[in-house]
Amino acid sequence: MPTVKTLHARKRIALIAHDHKKAELIEWALYNKTVLCRHELYATGTTGKLIEENLDVPVRKLLSGPLGGDQQIGSMIAEGKIDVVIFFWDPMEALPHDPDIKALLRLGVVWNIPMASNRTSADFLLTSPLMHQEYEVRLPDYSQYLGRKV
Numbered sequence: 379m380p381t382v383k384t385l386h387a388r389k390r391i392a393l394i395a396h397d398h399k400k401a402e403l404i405e406w407a408l409y410n411k412t413v414l415c416r417h418e419l420y421a422t423g424t425t426g427k428l429i430e431e432n433l434d435v436p437v438r439k440l441l442s443g444p445l446g447g448d449q450q451i452g453s454m455i456a457e458g459k460i461d462v463v464i465f466f467w468d469p470m471e472a473l474p475h476d477p478d479i480k481a482l483l484r485l486g487v488v489w490n491i492p493m494a495s496n497r498t499s500a501d502f503l504l505t506s507p508l509m510h511q512e513y514e515v516r517l518p519d520y521s522q523y524l525g526r527k528v
């Protein structure tokens with residue numbers, strides 16, 4: 379039986395950008411400031427600092443990505459504490475914390491999280507009426523994985 383999780387109208391949004399994508403995320407966030415302000419914002423360390431400085435909005439900042447920020451967001455996803463992920467990751471550069479990035483993206487899929495990885499998908503996500511209303515997320519049945527022998 380799939381489990382259902384309720385997302386409230388005020389979403390908990392994680393904002394993350396790799397260094398070469400930070401300017402683009404800030405520009406996008408500035409353009410969408412009014413809408414973003416209606417939600418609760420979380421971010422990895424440096425991205426969060428830049429958003430706070432440029433948008434003058436409160437952001438709950440986690441550790442910087444390479445120091446564990448991606449892992450923290452991933453664990454918040456697993457605990458049902460993040461509803462939406464906007465992650466402008468860099469497809470052109472290898473990063474030392476690549477396993478952490480992959481883990482975060484994987485958990486987003488596991489927990490059926492709406493995720494945007496570029497400006498267009500972020501536009502589509504943010505302009506969805508579902509962003510501003512209650513929504514029931516259906517989770518697959520993972521009971522077969524509980525206590526699985528290895």
Ligand SMILES: O=C(CO)COP(=O)(O)O
Nearest residue numbers: 422423424425442443444
């Ligand atoms: O590296 C990141 C995500 O993988 C982002 O971390 P910062 O926001 O601290 O730069």
